[in-house]
Amino acid sequence: MANDQQPLTKEAILDAAEQVLRRYGPEKTSVVDVAKVLQVSHGTLYRHFPSKSALREAVTERWLLGLASSLQEIANQTEGQARDRLRLWLDTLVVFKRNYVLEDPEMFSMYRSVTQEAVKLIQDHVHQLIQQITQIVDAGVKTQEFHVDASEDAARAIFLATSRFHHPAHAPEWLDSTNAADFERVWQLVLKGIS
Amino acid sequence: MANDQQPLTKEAILDAAEQVLRRYGPEKTSVVDVAKVLQVSHGTLYRHFPSKSALREAVTERWLLGLASSLQEIANQTEGQARDRLRLWLDTLVVFKRNYVLEDPEMFSMYRSVTQEAVKLIQDHVHQLIQQITQIVDAGVKTQEFHVDASEDAARAIFLATSRFHHPAHAPEWLDSTNAADFERVWQLVLKGIS
Structure with missing residues (x-):
């Protein structure tokens, strides 16, 4: 998992997103869910991916x-x-x-x-x-x-x-x-x- | 249009059904709508086509x-x-x-x-x-x-x-x-x- 000391790479975000999509299903997954898994603020994640x-x-x-x-x-x-x-x-x-x-x-x-x-x-x-x-x-x-x-x-x-x-x-x-x-x-x- | 004097042929029913499907759209058309166009009771039509x-x-x-x-x-x-x-x-x-x-x-x-x-x-x-x-x-x-x-x-x-x-x-x-x-x-x- 990422934290403030490690840079948030695109790969790490996509790994987390895939994990969350599989767990909750594509319809229920939000950017906020992915941010939680990565332990970053959703603001940080929205800078990389502005929408679901x-x-x-x-x-x-x-x-x-x-x-x-x-x-x-x-x-x-x-x-x-x-x-x-x-x-x-x-x-x-x-x-x-x-x-x-x-x-x-x-x-x-x-x-x-x-x-x-x-x-x-x-x-x-x-x-x-x-x-x-x-x-x-x-x-x-x-x-x-x-x-x-x-x-x-x-x-x-x-x-x-x-x-x-x-x-x-x-x-x-x-x-x-x-x-x-x-x-x-x-x-x-x-x-x-x-x- | 059919009436009690003319036999209700399958072709006549399908012509009417197609006409009604085009007018109301496939979602909204019911067997009753088709019966109305044919001027027969919906019971008569249900004997030929039991469902939408x-x-x-x-x-x-x-x-x-x-x-x-x-x-x-x-x-x-x-x-x-x-x-x-x-x-x-x-x-x-x-x-x-x-x-x-x-x-x-x-x-x-x-x-x-x-x-x-x-x-x-x-x-x-x-x-x-x-x-x-x-x-x-x-x-x-x-x-x-x-x-x-x-x-x-x-x-x-x-x-x-x-x-x-x-x-x-x-x-x-x-x-x-x-x-x-x-x-x-x-x-x-x-x-x-x-x-």
Whole structure:
């Protein structure tokens, strides 16, 4: 916990905010609750996060950055085939989202409502993910595994064509018994579409 | 309007229900309102539709059957190339949904909430649409335009890969300035994936 001797870092605030959001639920958490956990005045915390929605947005942003960072590591790999890397990248995204819904539905629901309002935040995130797919597609074009006219257009098409499995609006369908087989069907179509 | 001399057909009830739903909005419409328009007792109407939700479901079912019927006509065509037919089929579905959101957002929202609850209704509808795509894919396989291992799997993959453009959960995104170009990107990917 922070006190007047230790600087109040953004990370420490977001850790506390996440802890409180999990304990009380996104609807009931206030900036004052987070200040209490950090043992600072709420005035101090309001200087960093002027509103409850700023706090929720910052926690969501950190969640998205963490996901993008794990996926970037996959996109950066240079060993093996590009098709295996693309599959691993998609699997990681799909499994991450699905597990979150199953294991932490309340936080997932908060992330979802924040991303519906914070348009710029989600645009940047999607842009970042499409750049990562572009990186993998480019690598596959170089090794002649993939044949596409424009890697970034193909990457955007791949991201959109797999929306059913990672876009949060489809979360209820991720529990369908056909979900895994459906993903495999779409993957085969996508793979043939860029090969 | 019906009276005691004319039989009260299901079509007449649904016409009246749709008229009342449009006038008062889906939230405020009751079975009694519909009975008034038809000039029958609400007891008579309750024998056909025991609840407001049965009425809403029947109106939605008719809407879905109308859409599926227009699409079936396209799937049944035998002139020209299968790829053009598949594109026309998808365009028709995508444009129908998008125009509905723009022109009749309140009814669209009702259809959406009904289809979220009436699982069997939407399952049957999706099954029917995938059968239509299968019919087009089969025709293309016969003329060697398409090359797929199993037409029905390919058809399901095509339906799922284009969810972004016809699944009602994505309705807010259909107004994005990139929507038409995004559809084109996914179409190119899908077409190459079955060619």
